[in-house]
Structures are given as structure tokens and as C-alpha cells.
Amino acid sequence: MQPELVIFDCDGVLVDSEIIAARVEADLITEAGFPIEAGELAERYAGLTFHDILLKLEEEAQIPFQASLIEKAEKAVDKALARQVQAIEGAIEAVARTRHPRCICSNSTAKRLDAMLTRTGLKPGFPDTVFSALDTPSRLPKPAPDVFLHAAERMNADPAATFVIEDSEHGIAGARAAGMRVIGFTGGKHSYPGHADRLTEAGAETVISRWADFHPVLAALAEWSETI
Incomplete structure (x- = not known):
């Protein structure tokens, strides 16, 4: 898929x-x-x-x-x-290499997102595709699935064919509730021992700790259906 x-x-x-x-x-x-x-x-x-x-x-x-x-x-x-704030190592390159339609879904405010993306140089990768949960019709933040479903609707994407990368159990819960597939990420400075296990338990299909692994993992998962 x-x-x-x-x-x-x-x-x-x-x-x-x-x-x-x-x-x-x-x-x-x-x-x-x-x-x-x-x-x-x-x-x-x-x-x-x-x-x-x-x-x-x-x-x-x-x-x-x-x-x-x-x-x-x-x-x-x-x-x-x-x-x-700084971009996580490899993030800018990973975003630039993503040829599929892409967006951001976050619990942060639109103002904070714009400031962080501008400061870190990530903003050009998401010119008009940044979605704050606080700006959705329901205004419900993750772990509610609303921001994910809102983004999929706006981007004309099937949730079942949408892949999400998340670092928190709450984010993974929201993405899974939206019917999406999830890759866990533990490359931030806030990561802790057992982080990957908790993301897997929350519903991530696999977990990566560096952006260099993202595209090979995404390609591999795209060839494998959860229904197999």
C-alpha cells in the first residue's frame, strides 16, 4: 500500500x-x-x-x-x-526526500508551530500543510484522532493509506484511532530508556531513533499490509 x-x-x-x-x-x-x-x-x-x-x-x-x-x-x-529550539538531526533532509504528500499534525498552537518551523528552516517543507489540533472544528487535541482525520480530509487521503511518525503514546493513540499506520520515533533529547517499547505497546508498527532510517522503513512498511 x-x-x-x-x-x-x-x-x-x-x-x-x-x-x-x-x-x-x-x-x-x-x-x-x-x-x-x-x-x-x-x-x-x-x-x-x-x-x-x-x-x-x-x-x-x-x-x-x-x-x-x-x-x-x-x-x-x-x-x-x-x-x-533546533531541528532534530536529519529532519530537514528527511522531509525534503519525502515525495509523497506530506503535512504536520500537532497539538501546538499555529503561532508556535510557525515560529519553530521558521527558526529551524523546516517551514519550506510544509508551505500550506501545517495543522494544529486547536484549529480543527472540534479543537480536540491528541490523543483524540480529530486532527489526523481533519488533515486526511483536507489532503484528500485515505486514512488507511496514511503513515504517521510520532514520538508519544498519546500521538500514536490518536493516529491509530484515526485508522492510520504509525512509525514511532525516539530521536529527540527527551527520549528515555524504554521509550521505544512504550511506543510499540501504544501501537507503532516499528520504531526508529534517527531520521536516516525513515525512508527505508517507510518503503518496507508500504510493501506490507497489516492484514497479511
Whole structure:
């Protein structure tokens, strides 16, 4: 089954932003009364919006967080990313070599995505094909499948012939719920021991840790049907 569409996650897949965001958010959450390290935050909650991270922490720890913390975190993360974010090694070349229709599906805001893609030099690879979950009709972020299905509809692609590359369990859950095939990615600085196993358990057909392996793996999977 040749791909009709290749969907790239952005944070932690194309740009090394997850660890930067985790450091900022962990500091703010710790200041608010729940001590947590950046590594733990990235491992447990990568792929979720900060709003959803706070909801999960409130449920687990029974600690209410002020709503103003969300806006504070968004501004602080944007500021840190503007200074520090870089493309993951090999990402620009991998995108350029992707001859199938391609797009980005992300939980980040359109403004943040534009800033990161511009800073890292990735923007030319996605001139009009960047989809933020927050701009879809439902506005539901991953792990909901909505942003993936929205992108497939806009790109005139069959979800069953769409391949997604994701670094988080939540992203993989959303892509699988959309009926898409998934390659896991562990090449970001936020990766941790056991990361690949968790992505496989979440539904990734295989996992890569560097962009040099992407196209051979995509070609191999395209020749193999999950129904075989």
C-alpha cells in the first residue's frame, strides 16, 4: 500500500522542543506546589497540551492549579523555544526526500508551530500543510484522532493509506484511532530508556531513533499490509 499521505508530528519529531518545554513547565509546576523533574514530565506527559497535563496532575495529586498558570507557561515556553529550539538531526533532509504528500499534525498552537518551523528552516517543507489540533472544528487535541482525520480530509487521503511518525503514546493513540499506520520515533533529547517499547505497546508498527532510517522503513512498511 503506497502512502497517500505522510503525517509528521512536530514537537520531539521534527524539532527538539519537548525537552525545552518540559524544563520550563516542570519549573512552573514545582513552583505551584507539585515538585516534578523535567525528565519525568517529558516521559509521562509528552504529546499532551499543558492544559491536559495540569488536569492529569490535579487528578493524581489532588492539587488545584490556578488557570493563570496556563498562560504563564505558554509565554515562557514560547520565549525559551524562540531562543533554543533546533531541528532534530536529519529532519530537514528527511522531509525534503519525502515525495509523497506530506503535512504536520500537532497539538501546538499555529503561532508556535510557525515560529519553530521558521527558526529551524523546516517551514519550506510544509508551505500550506501545517495543522494544529486547536484549529480543527472540534479543537480536540491528541490523543483524540480529530486532527489526523481533519488533515486526511483536507489532503484528500485515505486514512488507511496514511503513515504517521510520532514520538508519544498519546500521538500514536490518536493516529491509530484515526485508522492510520504509525512509525514511532525516539530521536529527540527527551527520549528515555524504554521509550521505544512504550511506543510499540501504544501501537507503532516499528520504531526508529534517527531520521536516516525513515525512508527505508517507510518503503518496507508500504510493501506490507497489516492484514497479511
